[in-house]
Amino acid sequence: MFSLADAMNVWIVNPFDNLPSEGYRPMRFWLMAEAFARSGANVVYWTSDFSHANKKKRVRTHDVFSPFKIVEIPSLEYGRNVSLSRMRSHLKLAKDFARTVRSKTAGGELAEPDLIVASSPPLSLVGEVHRFARMTGAKVIVDVMDAWPETFERVVPRWMLWPLRRMARRNYLDAAAITVVSRRYCDLVLSYGYSGQVRLFYHGIELSDEEPRIKSDASPLKVVYAGNLGRSYDLATAIKAVGRMKGAAVLDIAGKGEREDELMKLAGSLPGGSVRFHGYLPKDALDALLRSADVGLVPMDGASCVGVPYKFADYSKHALAMASSLGGESSELLKSFGAGAEYVFGDADSLEKALRQIGENLPSFKAASRKMAEENFDAVKIYDEYVRFASAYV
Numbered sequence: 001m002f003s004l005a006d007a008m009n010v011w012i013v014n015p016f017d018n019l020p021s022e023g024y025r026p027m028r029f030w031l032m033a034e035a036f037a038r039s040g041a042n043v044v045y046w047t048s049d050f051s052h053a054n055k056k057k058r059v060r061t062h063d064v065f066s067p068f069k070i071v072e073i074p075s076l077e078y079g080r081n082v083s084l085s086r087m088r089s090h091l092k093l094a095k096d097f098a099r100t101v102r103s104k105t106a107g108g109e110l111a112e113p114d115l116i117v118a119s120s121p122p123l124s125l126v127g128e129v130h131r132f133a134r135m136t137g138a139k140v141i142v143d144v145m146d147a148w149p150e151t152f153e154r155v156v157p158r159w160m161l162w163p164l165r166r167m168a169r170r171n172y173l174d175a176a177a178i179t180v181v182s183r184r185y186c187d188l189v190l191s192y193g194y195s196g197q198v199r200l201f202y203h204g205i206e207l208s209d210e211e212p213r214i215k216s217d218a219s220p221l222k223v224v225y226a227g228n229l230g231r232s233y234d235l236a237t238a239i240k241a242v243g244r245m246k247g248a249a250v251l252d253i254a255g256k257g258e259r260e261d262e263l264m265k266l267a268g269s270l271p272g273g274s275v276r277f278h279g280y281l282p283k284d285a286l287d288a289l290l291r292s293a294d295v296g297l298v299p300m301d302g303a304s305c306v307g308v309p310y311k312f313a314d315y316s317k318h319a320l321a322m323a324s325s326l327g328g329e330s331s332e333l334l335k336s337f338g339a340g341a342e343y344v345f346g347d348a349d350s351l352e353k354a355l356r357q358i359g360e361n362l363p364s365f366k367a368a369s370r371k372m373a374e375e376n377f378d379a380v381k382i383y384d385e386y387v388r389f390a391s392a393y394v
Contacts, residue, residue: 008394009111010041011138013129014119015048015073015093016145021066022051022058023282026379027310028145028181028203029119033068035383039391043068044110048093050075053228054256054280071104073097080230080258082155094124101132113138114394117179121148123164126171139176139393143201144185147305154303168192176393179386182307182329201386204379205313221249221359223323224293226286226314229257234299234325234346236266241351243270249355252293254278254286287318294366295358296320301345302327316373321358321365323351333376339369 012033018024026034033045049058049072058072074096076089104110113136118129120142133140149164169192172178178189178198186198223242225235235253242251253263256279267275281289290296296315300306307329315322322340324330334340341354358365 008041008114010036011044011113011116013046016052018053025283031204031379032383035387037067039387045070048073048075090122090124094128098128112136115139117141119143119145123167130174141177141390142175144180147188151305184307184329201382202376203310203313204382205317205377206379222293223249223295224252225297226254229255229260235263237346237348238299239267239275240348242274244352251275254281256280290318296322298324298326300326313377316369319366319370323354337368337372339372
């Protein structure tokens with residue numbers, strides 16, 4: 001464990017991650033905050049009072065569980081991840097962050113930070129973090145979680161995104177250092193002209209010593225998807241592929257989203273039990289579902305700008321072989337470890353072929369997936385090193 005020579009005041013700013021007290025596993029910024037707290041820092045965790053995952057206002061029940069102070073920023077609700085209402089919510093979030101920061105520091109409730117780690121997106125919130133930091137002398141590290149505005153180029157003409165592109169450039173150039181969740185984002189940051197240090201830290205997850213489940217009978221291959229049921233995830237293809245396997249595979253879907261009704265209707269045409277919908281599951285129930293599975297599904301388009309998603313950590317923790325259509329850096333990881341098979345995005349025949357290939361080599365794929373978790377996604381190693389890296393800028 002890395003220990004700071006002198007106690008620092010550290011702020012972690014991220015409105016999107018689920019909170020452990022809401023029944024979910026600790027995610028990137030919570031684990032990062034815990035690592036800073038272990039090192040001796042005085043940590044304040046800034047989040048939103050609106051759950052991005054559930055699309056509902058949060059209930060304040062989490063303070064008792066945290067080794068640091070948590071501040072919720074008032075937020076407007078939105079129903080879809082890609083929408084004008086979400087953009088309006090982000091703009092108000094930034095303004096309310098600025099107002100809350102001024103009131104809490106001026107009144108002595110919070111000490112001014114020495115270091116702020118701010119997630120990008122949302123771009124407007126990072127901009128307010130930089131404005132506050134310039135007034136106080138705090139150093140800012142921008143942690144790039146997603147490629148904004150590039151990810152919107154699939155749905156919006158590129159020329160319309162110039163205000164967001166200008167905002168992103170300013171956010172990057174003002175940072176003391178930048179951290180990213182995939183190599184793909186390293187190249188993105190550098191393309192904006194950033195000349196400081198850019199460091200890769202994959203998503204981390206808490207690993208257990210539990211032996212992975214290895215399929216030992218002739219039961220159907222158990223495929224699982226855990227995540228949002230939005231338009232960025234092609235679950236219709238997965239449902240069709242499982243249907244074509246005629247009982248040789250079943251699909252468990254854990255999550256909710258705008259396409260849920262459409263997907264349930266499609267699955268209704270298959271024999272009962274082929275596709276099972278579980279909704280959002282609390283941590284223990286989701287862990288049990290993942291432990292019981294054979295294959296983790298990553299049904300994403302390479303054009304999504306995603307490098308290595310959270311799902312890689314979640315699935316590999318439980319030694320799930322992976323069927324992925326994401327390509328890119330994720331594909332390189334799967335190939336280097338031999339932890340799964342790729343398929344063509346949107347192609348049910350290709351996914352069926354990948355699942356049958358996995359079924360024929362399941363023990364080796366599962367062992368390789370767990371090895372990938374231990375070498376690339378161990379939260380203790382990742383976030384202790386993050387603290388060491390970030391503290392050098394104060």
